[in-house]
Amino acid sequence: MQEWDDREIIEGSKIQGKEEIAFNHLVVKYQERLYWHIRKIVIDHDDTDDVLQNTMIKIWRSLSSFRSESGLYTWLYRIATNEALSFLKQKKKKAFAPWVDVEGQMSESLEADPWFSGDEIQLKLQQAILKLPEKQRIVFNMKYFDQVKYEEMSEILGTSVGALKASYHHAVKKIEAMLEKD
């Protein structure tokens, strides 16, 4: 299957009878990128699979009405980020007690995760990242691992470039301090 560019996907989704093909192209093109973005937020593979499916279903339902005001890639990332954050919120609600540390549980589960292939240093880094506030964690992951530009990040997260730079700076300082302490 020859890969469609974003314009072809958007146009195809508005043509009756072509929506499904356009959507399939979108899934194949973006599934991996969105998966890794979500995985870094929710950590567990099965949870990531659920969130990715929900994200794709939302995209399927609204793709034909996408107005191209932002880039397709930005729009997809925004939906995926919102879905991942909603998932974490639900998880915290299901924990019933507000003092239950969901991030702490995620951090502990990393050690037993069969799909975590990192060494001791990488485990420490991931555990330090999980101690950051949610938004700071997303900013750090996007910049550090995915090298997303601040301008793009600003569109995805709806935060100013200045605030994102400050957020990343704070995150780096906190992580370095945490790693030094260990």
Added chain:
Amino acid sequence: MKMDRKKPDLQQEALKNHPFGVPEGYFEGFAERLQQRIKEEESSKVPVRKIGTVTRWMAAAAAVLAAALITTSIIRYTTSESAEGLYPDMALLEQMQVLDDDRYLYELLGEEVAAELDEDEAFATQAIEYLAINDVEMDLIFE
């Protein structure tokens, strides 16, 4: 991916590769599983019946008419009851007798008539008791 280092340094390029993995063939089968889920969700949806504009107006008119009828009936019933309360008609009295609501009947008829009825009833009761004690055939009396 293992790294030879004791102290972590965020500037190290190797650390910038995330350490997560996925089950084998996960991405190859994802699109198919997703399509399957979408089909399942769409087939399990309950179809929503849309109500047309004409039907909606007819339903509203019917509701208004029903409300008007109920209101009129209530007004008529309450006013007729209060006006005719002093002069009970025969139909109403018959209905009361059928229901055997003697107490309410006496109230409507007045105290004198009620006392009369009480005396008659007391006499009949005494007579039946007397006849029963003296082994008289009841059927013969009531024939």
